[in-house]
Amino acid sequence: MSLDQKKISNKKIIRTAAVPGSLYGLLKGQLHFLNQYYEVIGIASEGSVLKQVEDREGIRTKGINIERSISPVKDLVSLYKLYKYFRKEKPVMVHSITPKAGLLSMTAAYLARVPVRVHTFTGLIFPTQTGFLKKLLLLFDKIICKFATNVYPEGNGVKNDLLQYKVTKKPLKVIANGNVNGKDLSYFNPLLFSEESLKVEKKNLGITEKDFVFIFIGRLVNDKGMNELVNAFCKLVEKNTDVKLILVGSHEGETDVLPESTWNKLNAEEQIIWVGKQDDIRPFLAISNALVFPSYREGFPNVVLEAGAMGLPAVVTDINGSNEIIEHGKNGYIVPSKNELLLLKAMTLFIEDKEMLSAMANNARTMITDRYEQNFVWQSILKEYQQILPKVD
Known part of the structure; x- marks a missing residue:
């Protein structure tokens, strides 16, 4: 499937992260690529960087504050705003990265009855923690997996940790060889x-x-x-x-x-x-x-x-x-x-x-x-989307 191929679906996909810098840095170019095939919307906390994501990737964005740290009152407000937005937009998929965005997005998407709910674990925090905090962070990851329909570890190391700590019984698939976006080898040359x-x-x-x-x-x-x-x-x-x-x-x-x-x-x-x-x-x-x-x-x-x-x-x-x-x-x-x-x-x-x-x-x-190589990673992600999205046609 070529990069210049016209959009083949009007399915709406929402990508979420806690801070706009994650969309800007981790998913550079990928959102523009996917927007050729689906209608992509980016959600992260408000800020000038989110506008830069919108301009660079050519997608719609929505600023919804998502605190990176634990903040019960603000988190409930964010959860409600995400739920309302998902109900309004009626996406076929919500795909989150970063821990807090995953917790709130997967919960809100489940409550809003979004058919396909995807989370990518780019890393796990709880294995290096101790005591109550470790148990709490582990619980959060289990909630993410509970409400997600599809779970993708960024690499085999993350996959093994998810299995070792019995975070979920759902299938765990590493897309391509790991890494969420691949590398632009014409730039890093x-x-x-x-x-x-x-x-x-x-x-x-x-x-x-x-x-x-x-x-x-x-x-x-x-x-x-x-x-x-x-x-x-x-x-x-x-x-x-x-x-x-x-x-x-x-x-x-x-x-x-x-x-x-x-x-x-x-x-x-x-x-x-x-x-x-x-x-x-x-x-x-x-x-x-x-x-x-x-x-x-x-x-x-x-x-x-x-x-x-x-x-x-x-x-x-x-x-x-x-x-x-x-x-x-x-x-x-x-x-x-x-x-x-x-x-x-x-x-x-x-x-x-x-x-x-x-x-x-x-x-x-x-x-x-x-x-x-970046294009290989992008094509692998697109292929995965095409495999899991037709189930809701």
Whole structure:
């Protein structure tokens, strides 16, 4: 089915997320693609980003506030507004991503008698929690599955967790090879950057041609493995002077605050280059030799996909998503989570074994192309829609 094919159905589909940034970032281009076949409406909390989604994707949007945190009164208001909107629009399907949007959307869609109710689990929060909070979050996920007619884990790791914790007895299907949107390989392409532009970028950051450059992209919080990364890198510098670590990300607005000791080390180490949050991460990937991503938990990390698309091998932790994208020794290394010693060992090996690194770098982009090319993912989603929607004709 070609991308320029005319819309073949007047079926109305509503895609929901708690914040418009999820529709804007996670589903970039996909909503426009699906709108060629169905009438797509996007729902998320109000804001200028939601208008950007509408303009870019060419779809209708509706702003309904959905709090990301637990807020009983506001959540009931949101539930009622979603219910009323679903009753008004009468969609054939509501498809949610992100936890709170899933809980409220699936419940409201069930009450509004929407025929097909779909939720995609992009990651699970409860496995890393304890006590009452863990039980509550597990209950919420069970409610999502109870009211959904179709449940899709983003990857096999998420699927296994859903099975292990007996969240649902419904069939669980991973679409394509995982990841909700795939990667635009014409955009994440190292050939877009000339040697001259890379030299200028390196010079601006104080990176020499002799330096081996690691890069981390993500929030600067405990949960992303920042403590282990900073500690390991500081030890790495003691024996390897020609090495740099680029940190791309922000800590602002986060509750998972790094300890002062980690900030002190980070700020004191001259070989760490912190560039903050960036709209375009490609130039930083293009001047790097390897990604290092020691996160504690993920659903299906886009950063690892994007680094691979740019030809970078990666050191990742043995967690959901990361251990599906990376094949140990083939396009990167997998180390245990929260293990500073083995993280240091892997990073050292990347610097010292140039032949191994070159082989993994050669495999990196090909392995993303073969499994996560964007059009393949979009076509797989469309095919899945076509399989589950005719049941309500």
